[in-house]
Amino acid sequence: MLILVTGATGKVGRHFIAGLLDDPRFSTARIRALCHNRSCDETDRITVTRGSISDRDVVAAALRGVTHVVHLATCKETPQDVMDVTVKGLFWLLEEFRASASARQFILIGGDAGIGHFFYHHDGPITEKTPHQAYPGSYALSKVLEEVMLEQFGVQYDLNGCCLRAPWIMEKDDFKYTLSFGDDVFGGPDWKTMVPEADARRYAADGIVPLLLDADGRPLKRNFVHVDDLVAAILAALDNPRTKRQLFNICMDRPVDYRAVADYLAVTRGFGSIDIPSQYHSNWMDNSKAKYLLDWQPKYDLELLIDSAWKYERSVNDPRIVWYPG
Structure with missing residues (x-):
């Protein structure tokens, strides 16, 4: 073979x-x-x-x-x-x-x-x-x-x-960075563009995670x-x-339910969350x-998925690199 x-x-x-x-x-x-x-x-x-x-x-x-x-x-x-x-x-x-x-x-x-x-x-x-x-x-x-x-x-x-x-x-720690309000966000949405700039900086500093809502106003499933x-x-x-x-x-x-993510991170790591309305659809x-x-x-x-991302520790020889746009 x-x-x-x-x-x-x-x-x-x-x-x-x-x-x-x-x-x-x-x-x-x-x-x-x-x-x-x-x-x-x-x-x-x-x-x-x-x-x-x-x-x-x-x-x-x-x-x-x-x-x-x-x-x-x-x-x-x-x-x-x-x-x-x-x-x-x-x-x-x-x-x-x-x-x-x-x-x-x-x-x-x-x-x-x-x-x-x-x-x-x-x-x-x-x-x-x-x-x-x-x-x-x-x-x-x-x-x-x-x-x-x-x-x-x-x-x-x-x-x-x-x-x-x-x-x-x-x-590795990909999932952790999908929820970042900073420039280190992995993939999309780019949360910092969906809230006022000052709020994004505060959310990033305080460890606030986005709770994405779908077009019907319910926690999105992805x-x-x-x-x-x-x-x-x-x-x-x-x-x-x-x-x-x-x-x-x-x-x-x-699918990942953003409400369940926010609740689990609140219980296990004491993180807060903020609702982010969108026109996306759960599936x-x-x-x-x-x-x-x-x-x-x-x-x-x-x-x-959450625990493995937050427990992952990157070595100095393993930098976070995004090899492609989008």
């Missing part, structure tokens, strides 16, 4: 490679890491190919002799790159994969941006049959195009591909997944015959298909 991993140096890529190398089920598997801006160390089981997936020659060389692809590379809100890298890059990967004599399985990591996550109202749980609906911007559109392209390659060529659709992926649970799902899907031409929601059992991704077909179960619930 030779697995091509795109985006190998990213959050999911690093955890996936470590998880696979430690998994006795894949003790003979080797990894070819396709790296662009950054690189990883080569070992007796890891080799590195450098270049961009937007270059067909690079993709052809990277796929030579590969049996499996785990496709993680993407762009965020970078319109100048997104079509070349995310869309054309996936097309070249799929074209080379379908023509390869050694290729056996293609795994795409998708995102809930493809179904609009909290931008749109949903009448019920978000299942794998929920229609695509990108929110404004290039990133969400690219996630729709990725999923549709993989699906159509399955229709056209009976390609053995599957998509694991993940919401916002957390690791989907998350911890990187460890996503990696476990990828490993469960790898070489699994039940995954062929399937889409799976990979997420926590329950609930249903992960029962992955549980049924992959025999997968997420370990992280709300309390573990």
